[in-house]
Amino acid sequence: MSDAVVEIDNVTKTYDTIVAVDSVSLRVPQGQTLGLIGPNGAGKTTLLRLIASLAKSDCGDIRVDGESVSRHPRSVRKKLGFMPAEFGSPRNLSIGEYLEYFGCMYGIPRSERPLRIKDVCELTDLSGREEVMVKGLSTGNRQRLLLAKTLLHDPQVLVLDEPASGLDPRARTELRTIVRELAAMGKTIIISSHILSDIEEISDRVGILEAGQLVLDGDLTELRSQYGATKRVVKLRVPTDKIEQAMQVVTNLEGVSSCERRDHSLVISCDEEDCNFILEAILKHGIRVLQFAEDEPDLEEIFMRSTAGKVT
Ligand SMILES: Nc1ncnc2c1ncn2[C@@H]1O[C@H](COP(=O)(O)OP(=O)(O)O)[C@@H](O)[C@H]1O
Numbered sequence: 001m002s003d004a005v006v007e008i009d010n011v012t013k014t015y016d017t018i019v020a021v022d023s024v025s026l027r028v029p030q031g032q033t034l035g036l037i038g039p040n041g042a043g044k045t046t047l048l049r050l051i052a053s054l055a056k057s058d059c060g061d062i063r064v065d066g067e068s069v070s071r072h073p074r075s076v077r078k079k080l081g082f083m084p085a086e087f088g089s090p091r092n093l094s095i096g097e098y099l100e101y102f103g104c105m106y107g108i109p110r111s112e113r114p115l116r117i118k119d120v121c122e123l124t125d126l127s128g129r130e131e132v133m134v135k136g137l138s139t140g141n142r143q144r145l146l147l148a149k150t151l152l153h154d155p156q157v158l159v160l161d162e163p164a165s166g167l168d169p170r171a172r173t174e175l176r177t178i179v180r181e182l183a184a185m186g187k188t189i190i191i192s193s194h195i196l197s198d199i200e201e202i203s204d205r206v207g208i209l210e211a212g213q214l215v216l217d218g219d220l221t222e223l224r225s226q227y228g229a230t231k232r233v234v235k236l237r238v239p240t241d242k243i244e245q246a247m248q249v250v251t252n253l254e255g256v257s258s259c260e261r262r263d264h265s266l267v268i269s270c271d272e273e274d275c276n277f278i279l280e281a282i283l284k285h286g287i288r289v290l291q292f293a294e295d296e297p298d299l300e301e302i303f304m305r306s307t308a309g310k311v312t
């Protein structure tokens with residue numbers, strides 16, 4: 001992919017005996033948003049810090065806009081904005097002072113700072129709050145301020161480490177809207193989360209990290225049709241004393257790819273467009289049906305199932 005802005009080739013990073021990032025290769029095309037998904041400890045932060053040239057890989061290479069992060073870290077940092085997961089910055093300032101302070105740190109000329117600050121405040125919905133102190137900010141506003149800071153030098157690539165973590169549903173939605181706006185401006189974005197559903201809507205691509213390894217990556221629409229759309233999920237509820245029997249009947253049916261017991265129901269993945277054959281088989285065995293309904297295929301579950309066992 002020649003139009004990739006972020007190119008990661010076979011990168012490994014170890015801490016003592018822990019392989020935090022294990023031979024990862026990944027491409028993010030210009031203007032696309034990549035969702036990097038993985039449970040705690042999967043290596044997301046480590047990978048993002050490597051991309052942002054804040055840590056050094058043991059081997060492999062990362063290029064941002066064609067420039068190697070290990071050989072040209074300064075020039076990469078000019079093109080890239082990194083939003084860390086934690087807000088470890090001075091709090092005894094107002095929003096305006098805070099942005100002024102980081103604008104200065106980033107080397108933005110004094111004369112340009114007011115306009116840049118005005119722009120980033122508009123982008124992150126902080127306009128009019130420049131006088132508010134950082135100290136008492138809600139988590140939502142603090143994340144916006146952290147994002148505003150990340151945008152100060154107008155980077156073309158944004159690397160956001162779990163920006164939605166700790167936010168309430170409303171603040172999450174607002175954050176998604178802002179990220180979508182940034183994507184519409186043509187930014188290339190890498191955003192991490194431990195929940196796929198959190199960033200599914202805003203991602204063009206997704207990469208799943210497990211124990212340092214990239215177990216799945218690709219275009220979300222393609223992955224969805226590959227793993228999701230061909231499968232339908234139905235929920236079947238029968239009397240409790242019949243659940244074992246129903247499970248046996250369903251598992252033996254051709255066209256059923258999985259059947260799992262969840263509480264008092266069976267959750268069945270079915271390869272066919274029309275899942276009524278399941279209902280018919282159950283009824284034929286004289287089992288009473290309390291509920292038979294189609295469920296949204298849970299993309300995350302499908303991904304996780306498809307990647308299960310790849311990491312040992
Ligand atoms: N500075 C460090 N020193 C030692 N181990 C680390 C350090 N940073 C991360 N790790 C280890 O690397 C693994 C990946 O961590 P991390 O990249 O923070 O994962 P994630 O962000 O997905 O939760 C974990 O096992 C973590 O304990």
Ligand SMILES: [Mg+2]
Nearest residue numbers: 044045046085
């Ligand atoms: Mg992390």
